Amino acid sequence: MFSHQRTPKQQQARRNLRHPTRQEEIDEKLMRQALKEPDARTLTPGVLIQLQRTIGNQAVSQLIKTKTQASVIQRNPVKDRLLHFVQDQQSGQVINTLAQHILSVINALEGGQWATAYNLLYDRAIAKIAGHKINIKALYIDDTNKTQKEINSEVDRAISKGMYFSGRLDLPEVAILPNNDFNNAITPDTDATLAKQVLPVVLEEWIHMFQHQIQGYLSRATYDFEQTPEVQKNQMLPEGQGRWNMNEVDIYAIYRDLGWASVLTAFKARYKERQRFEVFKIVTRTRQENAQRGLVIGRNRH
Ligand SMILES: [Zn+2]
Numbered sequence: 001m002f003s004h005q006r007t008p009k010q011q012q013a014r015r016n017l018r019h020p021t022r023q024e025e026i027d028e029k030l031m032r033q034a035l036k037e038p039d040a041r042t043l044t045p046g047v048l049i050q051l052q053r054t055i056g057n058q059a060v061s062q063l064i065k066t067k068t069q070a071s072v073i074q075r076n077p078v079k080d081r082l083l084h085f086v087q088d089q090q091s092g093q094v095i096n097t098l099a100q101h102i103l104s105v106i107n108a109l110e111g112g113q114w115a116t117a118y119n120l121l122y123d124r125a126i127a128k129i130a131g132h133k134i135n136i137k138a139l140y141i142d143d144t145n146k147t148q149k150e151i152n153s154e155v156d157r158a159i160s161k162g163m164y165f166s167g168r169l170d171l172p173e174v175a176i177l178p179n180n181d182f183n184n185a186i187t188p189d190t191d192a193t194l195a196k197q198v199l200p201v202v203l204e205e206w207i208h209m210f211q212h213q214i215q216g217y218l219s220r221a222t223y224d225f226e227q228t229p230e231v232q233k234n235q236m237l238p239e240g241q242g243r244w245n246m247n248e249v250d251i252y253a254i255y256r257d258l259g260w261a262s263v264l265t266a267f268k269a270r271y272k273e274r275q276r277f278e279v280f281k282i283v284t285r286t287r288q289e290n291a292q293r294g295l296v297i298g299r300n301r302h
Contacts, residue, residue, distance in 0.1 A: 078219060078258055079106070079258075081218055081219075082099045082100075082103045082106075083099075084099075085098075085214065086100045094131075095210075095214060098126070098129075098130055098210050101120060101123070101206070102206055104116075105121055105199075105203050105206070106203075110258075112192065114189050114190060114191075114192065115189045117189075117199055118188055118199065119189075121171070122136075122171060122173075130209060132167055132168060132169050132209055134168075134171055136171055137158075137161035137171065137172050137173065138174075139157070139158035139172065139174055140185070141176045143176055143179070143180075144180055152197075155174055155176075155197055155198070156266075158198075159197065159198055160172075162202060162205050163205065164209055166212070169206070169209065170205070171202050171205060174187075174188060174197075174198050175187045176194065196262060200267070204251050207250075207254065217247070217250040217253070218253075219250055219253035219256075221253040221257065221281065222246060224284075225280050230276065231276075234273075244271075244272070244276070245273060248271045248273060249273050249274055249277045252264070252267050252268060
């Protein structure tokens with residue numbers, strides 16, 4: 001039997017052969033983009049009409065529903081960037097693993113899971129994957145006859161031993177011994193106050209290792225700050241002669257992006273460049289706010 005009628009399979013094959021029109025290409029691109037980016041801002045009325053044409057009404061309603069849910073959960077830029085590195089195959093396995101590790105530490109710290117964060121931060125096996133040794137710098141603080149202020153300054157001294165080297169992480173280990181009693185030692189894996197003082201510094205050294213692996217920064221704000229004339233001029237100085245360390249700025253910018261308000265004050269005090277960065281952020285925000293206000297006033301006049 002021979003029929004001029006094409007089978008559905010043949011019809012499909014013919015459709016596949018037909019070259020897509022320019023409009024179809026644009027529609028396809030828009031759809032792919034909208035499906036990929038869970039950003040509600042991409043769903044302008046124009047995009048919605050395009051999508052209704054390409055993927056249909058029902059699919060569009062479904063899409064809006066998922067997008068609304070996604071935008072309700074505030075996406076954090078630092079976590080987004082880390083997630084990118086977790087999944088990015090081009091970055092390679094070391095970077096994938098380190099990104100996941102740092103993300104897990106951040107989540108544990110934010111959840112107050114000090115023991116989990118602690119175990120991750122001193123994990124020699126993960127450091128080894130990235131070709132680094134962990135070198136513990138232990139300091140036990142006898143609290144006998146000491147004020148809280150004195151104890152704090154000893155904790156500060158202990159955590160200043162934290163340092164990143166190529167191939168090695170010097171990590172502080174701090175314990176406070178009530179009346180010099182080891183059996184009742186207060187440690188960052190169980191004590192919230194000590195955890196908040198010590199663990200962000202230990203994480204800092206892991207992030208330095210990561211910065212070197214990616215040859216870049218984790219916070220967008222560090223790149224923005226780097227473009228300012230103030231930093232451009234500063235970076236011309238010879239190393240060790242007042243040249244700011246942008247990796248140290250980035251640590252501050254990351255914790256700022258994460259909203260870790262309580263650790264920022266201590267972190268800012270440690271480097272002049274972080275103080276300049278904070279000024280830059282405040283000035284930028286004020287400018288943005290003024291610009292927005294200007295726009296509203298302008299509109300009201302007309
Ligand atoms: Zn540092």
